[in-house]
Amino acid sequence: MRTFLKSFVFAARGIRAFFRTERNGQIQGAVALVAIAAGLYFGISRAEWIVLLACIAAVISLEMLNSALETLCNLYSTDYHPLIGRIKDGAAGAVLWTSAGAAIIGILLFWPHVRALFH
Numbered sequence: 001m002r003t004f005l006k007s008f009v010f011a012a013r014g015i016r017a018f019f020r021t022e023r024n025g026q027i028q029g030a031v032a033l034v035a036i037a038a039g040l041y042f043g044i045s046r047a048e049w050i051v052l053l054a055c056i057a058a059v060i061s062l063e064m065l066n067s068a069l070e071t072l073c074n075l076y077s078t079d080y081h082p083l084i085g086r087i088k089d090g091a092a093g094a095v096l097w098t099s100a101g102a103a104i105i106g107i108l109l110f111w112p113h114v115r116a117l118f119h
């Protein structure tokens with residue numbers, strides 16, 4: 001149990017460091033807060049909340065993994081290496097892929113609510 005609690009504390013430290021020190025973490029955290037505020041404003045349904053929170057969780061957790069991989073690469077070497085480029089590009093690609101999906105889902109989710117404002 002103590003090991004579990006320690007792991008929880010270490011993980012929480014990682015989350016805090018991500019939002020404090022990573023520029024992308026701050027941007028994505030801000031976007032997530034805006035999306036949550038929009039969800040509250042439009043009074044979205046339970047199913048819509050599930051989709052919205054799943055998108056936020058997916059994008060932010062992938063960005064955390066991307067940052068961790070970048071740190072690992074930089075620890076290994078700051079010199080140019082084609083394989084480091086592939087690792088960083090692949091991780092960044094995963095974030096972009098998920099972010100694009102989340103953006104499309106966000107538009108599909110919020111569009112009917114925005115349209116209803118003008119009718």
Ligand SMILES: Nc1ncnc2c1ncn2[C@@H]1O[C@H](COP(=O)(O)OP(=O)(O)OP(=O)(O)O)[C@@H](O)[C@H]1O
Binds near residue numbers: 077081085086092
């Ligand atoms: N050591 C390296 N060897 C080869 N290519 C690299 C190396 N470091 C960075 N790159 C290339 O530069 C790109 C940007 O790398 P960088 O580490 O600056 O990440 P970033 O996406 O700018 O990260 P962030 O802005 O989140 O710090 C990588 O995706 C990769 O293509």
